[in-house]
Amino acid sequence: MIRHSGNTSESWKNLPWKQLRRNLFRLQKRVYKAIRVGDKRKAKSLMRLIVKSTPARLLAVRQVTQLNTGKKTAGVDGKASLSFEQRFALSEQLKQPINTWKHKPLREIPIPKKDGKTRILKVPTIEDLAWQCLVKYALEPAHEATFHPWSYGFRTGRSAHDAQKHLFDHLRSRVNGIEKRVIELDIEKCFDRISHKSIMERLIAPQGIKLGIFRCLKAGVNPEFPSQGTPQGGVVSPLLANIALNGIEDIHQSVRYADDMVILLKPNDNAEIILGKISQFLAERGMNVSATKTHITATTDGFDFLGWHFKVQSNGKFRCVPSVDNFKAFRQKVKHIVNNSNYGATVKAEKLAPVVRGWRNYHRYCKMDGSRFSLYHIQHRAFRVFNKESKQDRYTSKKLLEKAFPMVPNSENKYIKVKGDKSPLTETSSTGVSVTANSMTEQPPKP
Numbered sequence: 001m002i003r004h005s006g007n008t009s010e011s012w013k014n015l016p017w018k019q020l021r022r023n024l025f026r027l028q029k030r031v032y033k034a035i036r037v038g039d040k041r042k043a044k045s046l047m048r049l050i051v052k053s054t055p056a057r058l059l060a061v062r063q064v065t066q067l068n069t070g071k072k073t074a075g076v077d078g079k080a081s082l083s084f085e086q087r088f089a090l091s092e093q094l095k096q097p098i099n100t101w102k103h104k105p106l107r108e109i110p111i112p113k114k115d116g117k118t119r120i121l122k123v124p125t126i127e128d129l130a131w132q133c134l135v136k137y138a139l140e141p142a143h144e145a146t147f148h149p150w151s152y153g154f155r156t157g158r159s160a161h162d163a164q165k166h167l168f169d170h171l172r173s174r175v176n177g178i179e180k181r182v183i184e185l186d187i188e189k190c191f192d193r194i195s196h197k198s199i200m201e202r203l204i205a206p207q208g209i210k211l212g213i214f215r216c217l218k219a220g221v222n223p224e225f226p227s228q229g230t231p232q233g234g235v236v237s238p239l240l241a242n243i244a245l246n247g248i249e250d251i252h253q254s255v256r257y258a259d260d261m262v263i264l265l266k267p268n269d270n271a272e273i274i275l276g277k278i279s280q281f282l283a284e285r286g287m288n289v290s291a292t293k294t295h296i297t298a299t300t301d302g303f304d305f306l307g308w309h310f311k312v313q314s315n316g317k318f319r320c321v322p323s324v325d326n327f328k329a330f331r332q333k334v335k336h337i338v339n340n341s342n343y344g345a346t347v348k349a350e351k352l353a354p355v356v357r358g359w360r361n362y363h364r365y366c367k368m369d370g371s372r373f374s375l376y377h378i379q380h381r382a383f384r385v386f387n388k389e390s391k392q393d394r395y396t397s398k399k400l401l402e403k404a405f406p407m408v409p410n411s412e413n414k415y416i417k418v419k420g421d422k423s424p425l426t427e428t429s430s431t432g433v434s435v436t437a438n439s440m441t442e443q444p445p446k447p
Contacts, residue, residue, distance in 0.1 A: 032144060
């Protein structure tokens with residue numbers, strides 16, 4: 001039992017977070033193993049144990065109030081943050097029976113899209129987010145045991161770099177990638193059209209958790225489509241989307257990251273037949289293929305996926321570089337900081353560093369040669385601004401520039417992909433530490 005003293009802030013900070021994560025991981029691993037051997041009864045019993053456990057409740061509150069990127073976005077109740085006392089109170093509130101939780105209405109925030117349209121981000125309250133996170137801790141290991149190995153989005157131990165490496169393995173010169181085509185699949189309003197019935201039928205969970213998830217889905221429902229849609233601002237929404245779309249990879253060789261998907265076609269593959277099967281698969285789940293955004297493209301013409309531009313050159317070599325849209329968005333962020341007159345060169349350097357480091361880390365396995373992606377011109381512009389604003393010598397401005405544009409080692413196509421259906425939940429090392437995704441290597445396919 002976790003006890004806290006009168007000094008609530010110190011009590012919260014001094015909680016044994018590593019030990020709590022270790023205890024939760026131990027339970028999640030048992031759920032994963034039970035599903036792998038087909039023992040759903042044991043798995044559901046363990047899932048009930050997770051949602052009742054103190055480590056899971058405290059970690060769920062910490063996740064939504066301190067760690068999530070959207071932690072400062074308020075729901076309909078206007079709460080954007082919780083004090084330490086309120087965090088402990090919320091943890092106690094999560095003790096109530098899981099099937100009695102009532103979801104509040106969602107706050108709707110319009111988000112502009114690249115095509116000029118808007119999508120509605122539906123944000124739950126902090127209390128509902130904590131409940132969803134708690135339930136996710138129980139649901140995730142069960143479904144991780146059933147997910148397809150070619151699915152990489154929003155999964156434990158997998159990342160966009162695994163999807164990038166998957167495309168490299170299947171489009172490189174060794175496997176005649178120059179002869180292949182791809183289907184750039186776009187699912188029309190995926191999160192808004194997922195059938196509630198399809199999610200509930202595939203959900204592996206005790207009845208109490210299922211009831212709570214059903215109420216969660218109904219809380220953000222569109223009046224025009226009362227039996228469809230999952231709120232995009234929810235913690236559990238990406239997991240529910242993966243549950244509904246799981247199995248689409250079996251139709252044909254492909255790679256999927258959440259609702260973004262690329263299907264790989266050999267010269268003799270019939271694209272129309274494959275698209276027909278995919279359309280049927282999606283129709284059973286309430287979704288449709290977007291006819292205007294779905295394209296069949298030759299690998300030599302290149303295509304965009306997850307912020308990268310993939311292309312097989314005329315000599316057969318595979319190339320991956322940051323996409324035009326991704327580079328433009330990054331450049332706008334940098335320009336906004338550099339040209340801002342509200343703060344000086346030192347503050348600008350501090351604000352630029354995480355933006356540049358994050359962008360370079362994301363693209364570190366691309367071909368980043370040339371002045372464009374080495375950021376030479378952007379650095380030169382920043383240096384001139386720093387030199388003007390700092391009113392000091394060029395040496396000081398150069399030091400600020402080095403701080404603002406940290407270097408990251410580039411290793412083109414050297415990422416080691418997760419092997420098949422391996423997961424950090426699969427096994428532990430002799431020291432009891434979970435196996436990382438990058439240690440589970442996969443051999444590239446044979447031509």
